[in-house]
Amino acid sequence: MTAKRVISADEKMTILNEGMLPGANITEICRRHNIGTSTYHKWKRSAVQGMKEAVAGPSREVMALKQENARLKKLVAEEALVIDRLRELNETLAKGKNESWRRSGQ
Structure with missing residues (x-):
């Protein structure tokens, strides 16, 4: 062979x-x-x-995939902004709790 x-x-x-x-x-x-x-x-x-x-x-399928990709990228960016805002809010609230706890403890 x-x-x-x-x-x-x-x-x-x-x-x-x-x-x-x-x-x-x-x-x-x-x-x-x-x-x-x-x-x-x-x-x-x-x-x-x-x-x-x-x-x-590019074929129709490729064009559809590119559009879907762009839509998903936009969605991910929006979700990342929401996560950042929630993280900042959480940090702000945590600081406020710590400060009020210190005041009440004194």
Whole structure:
């Protein structure tokens, strides 16, 4: 049994670029790089799909997630302000209790 060879993204792009040259023989290119033609075509489909997604811009799902993220960030910021205000109030009340306790104790 032969071990699978890991091919880097740069190597894949080099092979795909060879295949895009005018008059390129895909079968010969695949034979030379020791890959199957089905592998070459799978890489090509993936590359084309990636280019389509890059050109198309963010999808509706991505936009919805960005809006949700912004909403949640705003909510977290508001809650942090409430926590800070409550902490300040608690400190103020604690000081007042300590001072009134000292006065009554004297």
